[in-house]
Amino acid sequence: MTRSVLLVGVGGQGTILTSKVLAGGLIKLGHDVKMSEIHGMAQRGGSVTTQVRYGEKVYSPSIGKGEADVLVAFEKVEALRWLPWLKKGGTLIVNDYEIYSLPVLTGAENYPEGIVEQLEKAVERIIVLNAAKIAADLGSIKAQNIVLLGVLVRALGLDGKDGPDWLKMVRENVPAGLRDLNARAFEAGMNA
Amino acid sequence: MKTIMSGNEAVARGAYEAGCSVAAAYPGTPSTEILESTAAYKEIYSEWSTNEKVALEIACGASIAGARALAAMKHVGLNVAADPMFTAAYTGVNGGLVIVTADDPGCHSSQNEQDNRNYAPFAKVPMLEPSDSQECKDYLKLAFELSERFDTPVLLRMTTRVCHSKGLVELGERVEAGVKEYKKDAAKYVMAPANARARRAILEERLGRLREYADTCPCNRIEWGDKRIGIITSGISYQHAREVFGEGASYLKLGLTYPLPDRLIRKFAGEVGKVYVIEENDPYLETHVRSLGVECLGKEVLPACGELSPEVIRKALLPAAGENGYSVEAEAPSRPPVLCAGCPHRGLYYALSKRRDVVVAGDIGCYTLGAMPPLSVTDTVICMGAGISAAVGMEKAFKKAGRKSKVIGCIGDSTFFHSGITGLIDAVYNKSSVAICILDNRTTAMTGHQENPGTGKTLMGEDVPVIEIEKIVKAVGIKEENIRVITPYDLVQTEKAVREACEATEPFVIISREPCALLKEVQKERRGRRCEIDTEKCKKCKACLKIGCPALVFKEGQVVIDGSMCNGCTLCLQVCRFDAVKKVGD
Numbered sequence: 001m002t003r004s005v006l007l008v009g010v011g012g013q014g015t016i017l018t019s020k021v022l023a024g025g026l027i028k029l030g031h032d033v034k035m036s037e038i039h040g041m042a043q044r045g046g047s048v049t050t051q052v053r054y055g056e057k058v059y060s061p062s063i064g065k066g067e068a069d070v071l072v073a074f075e076k077v078e079a080l081r082w083l084p085w086l087k088k089g090g091t092l093i094v095n096d097y098e099i100y101s102l103p104v105l106t107g108a109e110n111y112p113e114g115i116v117e118q119l120e121k122a123v124e125r126i127i128v129l130n131a132a133k134i135a136a137d138l139g140s141i142k143a144q145n146i147v148l149l150g151v152l153v154r155a156l157g158l159d160g161k162d163g164p165d166w167l168k169m170v171r172e173n174v175p176a177g178l179r180d181l182n183a184r185a186f187e188a189g190m191n192a
Numbered sequence: 193m194k195t196i197m198s199g200n201e202a203v204a205r206g207a208y209e210a211g212c213s214v215a216a217a218y219p220g221t222p223s224t225e226i227l228e229s230t231a232a233y234k235e236i237y238s239e240w241s242t243n244e245k246v247a248l249e250i251a252c253g254a255s256i257a258g259a260r261a262l263a264a265m266k267h268v269g270l271n272v273a274a275d276p277m278f279t280a281a282y283t284g285v286n287g288g289l290v291i292v293t294a295d296d297p298g299c300h301s302s303q304n305e306q307d308n309r310n311y312a313p314f315a316k317v318p319m320l321e322p323s324d325s326q327e328c329k330d331y332l333k334l335a336f337e338l339s340e341r342f343d344t345p346v347l348l349r350m351t352t353r354v355c356h357s358k359g360l361v362e363l364g365e366r367v368e369a370g371v372k373e374y375k376k377d378a379a380k381y382v383m384a385p386a387n388a389r390a391r392r393a394i395l396e397e398r399l400g401r402l403r404e405y406a407d408t409c410p411c412n413r414i415e416w417g418d419k420r421i422g423i424i425t426s427g428i429s430y431q432h433a434r435e436v437f438g439e440g441a442s443y444l445k446l447g448l449t450y451p452l453p454d455r456l457i458r459k460f461a462g463e464v465g466k467v468y469v470i471e472e473n474d475p476y477l478e479t480h481v482r483s484l485g486v487e488c489l490g491k492e493v494l495p496a497c498g499e500l501s502p503e504v505i506r507k508a509l510l511p512a513a514g515e516n517g518y519s520v521e522a523e524a525p526s527r528p529p530v531l532c533a534g535c536p537h538r539g540l541y542y543a544l545s546k547r548r549d550v551v552v553a554g555d556i557g558c559y560t561l562g563a564m565p566p567l568s569v570t571d572t573v574i575c576m577g578a579g580i581s582a583a584v585g586m587e588k589a590f591k592k593a594g595r596k597s598k599v600i601g602c603i604g605d606s607t608f609f610h611s612g613i614t615g616l617i618d619a620v621y622n623k624s625s626v627a628i629c630i631l632d633n634r635t636t637a638m639t640g641h642q643e644n645p646g647t648g649k650t651l652m653g654e655d656v657p658v659i660e661i662e663k664i665v666k667a668v669g670i671k672e673e674n675i676r677v678i679t680p681y682d683l684v685q686t687e688k689a690v691r692e693a694c695e696a697t698e699p700f701v702i703i704s705r706e707p708c709a710l711l712k713e714v715q716k717e718r719r720g721r722r723c724e725i726d727t728e729k730c731k732k733c734k735a736c737l738k739i740g741c742p743a744l745v746f747k748e749g750q751v752v753i754d755g756s757m758c759n760g761c762t763l764c765l766q767v768c769r770f771d772a773v774k775k776v777g778d
Contacts, residue, residue, distance in 0.1 A: 010527065023196055023358065033196060034324075035358040046529040060428075060435035061357035064503025066517030081524035084517040101527035105745050106566055106737050109525040118520040141756070 002055035009074025014145030150189020204229030206332030211369030220266030223294035258372035288336035312450035411447025422464025536706035539680030555579030577611030627693035721760030
């Protein structure tokens with residue numbers, strides 16, 4: 001049985017690092033793993049997605065509409081944009097956080113109101129939290145991706161005793177000076 | 193040992209294990225990481241060449257001298273390198289020679305979507321197409337073997353989804369290939385017409401042997417499942433097809449896709465009910481399969497544009513499977529890529545955006561984003577180098593028509609070295625009056641900050657002399673009085689230079705120089721610097737929003753500056769007529 005996780009956000013939010021740590025843990029659990037990302041122009045403030053698929057044998061690295069078991073949105077509008085990719089009955093994790101795109105900044109387009117309310121109405125399994133605030137309270141908003149990783153690991157049921165040492169992997173994948181902060185961020189996510 | 197690697201990393205690993213000792217490339221998404229990864233193996237000399245033609249010629253030279261050599265590039269890069277590739281097919285190799293082309297179906301970060309599989313029959317070189325990271329490594333090693341066995345360069349064709357997807361790869365040891373003995377052999381390596389005519393016949397004979405080999409090549413394999421449907425496929429399309437059909441079909445998975453294995457295709461088609469050909473972009477396999485008299489289903493139902501995915505294949509071939517996702521009423525506003533907060537290109541583009549009398553030819557790089565609103569400066573983007581040469585052509589046409597528009601060309605520093613110099617020579621030689629802006633941000637920014645001849649560092653981290661753009665500009669014949677070196681963060685200076693450029697009747701060059709705001713050293717230097725808005729003084733005229741900086745937010749009737757993004761470039765301060773923006777930090 002192959003499972004699919006779609007992580008969506010805005011360039012610079014750390015979706016790629018999050019997927020990397022997740023994939024590392026999944027390999028330690030003995031899964032075949034494929035991870036796919038699109039870079040290029042998306043690095044310049046565009047919408048960014050990374051995809052992780054795992055199971056006994058994974059063929060395609062791509063997740064299509066209605067195929068993601070879990071959708072993690074690092075930003076609210078991105079949850080809206082990628083919602084059709086979430087499988088019926090799948091889990092949606094939303095960071096209650098706004099990043100305005102240029103058309104919104106200049107007033108050419110509107111940032112919709114009531115996104116979370118609409119998502120909560122539509123999706124049965126939804127986890128909403130302000131990972132940005134949690135991370136900022138711990139010391140840096142930049143650790144919001146690791147807060148979300150904690151939430152995701154728990155949601156996927158990968159936090160059991162026989163699971164990999166996630167905290168160790170988080171520490172190995174972040175800059176030396178930020179290890180403690182990110183470890184706390186991961187724990188905060190797990191317990192959120 | 194198994195480790196997770198992207199396709200690009202696996203290609204580099206394959207080169208390492210195969211004993212490759214020279215690798216050359218020009219950075220281009222999705223191929224860039226191949227050379228960044230070979231550079232990490234000290235056994236492989238790795239370089240950023242000035243362009244793809246140079247990269248391939250370096251690899252050709254190394255191969256003729258006896259070393260296993262690799263040249264990597266994105267799909268459009270192979271257009272630049274096509275000249276040496278077609279003749280390398282004639283000369284053949286001494287040490288193995290592999291040319292990697294990384295195609296971009298779906299144009300994720302490219303100006304077109306060409307299917308470079310067509311290059312293989314055109315240049316008459318064998319082609320391998322891996323479908324995942326493990327195959328990237330295995331096929332790269334096979335490519336070197338085939339190159340030496342058949343005395344030919346080999347094309348390794350990848351696509352974005354293969355380059356940038358990560359999967360598990362079994363690592364092996366490096367086997368030293370050494371550098372073979374070089375023997376002078378003009379009949380083989382000097383492609384003057386008489387020699388070329390003789391080599392042309394050898395090329396055909398070699399293709400005959402390769403066709404024989406194709407039918408037994410281990411990377412062309414049949415996977416039997418339900419025989420009612422037989423799927424012929426290659427590359428990433430194989431992975432998508434397996435995902436959709438599982439054991440519910442049989443597969444002819446092609447790894448060597450030129451020459452194609454005719455006997456194997458006929459045998460497979462003869463044993464299955466219906467034949468589907470599943471491939472991205474052009475009907476490359478399908479046309480060949482049909483030419484063998486095999487009826488098949490392909491582009492009638494599958495799209496010829498964009499990437500394939502399990503979803504696309506399912507919709508085309510299993511239309512009974514319905515959609516299974518969520519939807520809500522609210523629509524997500526668009527999120528196009530933009531010039532970063534504090535990007536040095538913004539100042540020059542802002543100055544250009546204020547002039548109604550200019551037409552701007554752009555080029556390939558971050559500065560392509562000058563075409564986006566609100567700056568909306570750029571009129572054309574064709575390919576690397578055309579920022580100068582297309583400008584020359586436009587200016588000639590406008591002059592002929594008696595139009596007064598000033599034509600300005602914009603090109604980056606790395607792109608100037610890549611193929612801008614020749615265009616600038618053309619401008620001087622052919623008495624053009626274009627103005628060229630060289631947007632020198634001291635790096636190759638768009639692909640992720642690679643070194644280039646202007647940065648003073650090589651790919652392998654060595655210090656080297658900086659090639660100075662001013663000196664080149666002067667050397668090709670731009671007069672001293674027609675050259676301006678400006679900092680684009682100074683709007684007065686920038687606007688003055690643009691005005692002078694517009695008035696010039698001879699070729700004119702503005703070198704707009706300030707390092708990329710995302711470079712680590714720059715970020716360190718500018719930490720703490722930012723601008724703030726004095727809400728008392730702000731008249732809400734929104735003039736500052738016209739610079740298109742993502743750090744400026746119009747929220748609840750008020751312009752505010754996002755302190756986490758702003759790095760104090762002060763452009764907003766300079767465009768504010770009410771003195772409402774102040775600088776904080778130093």
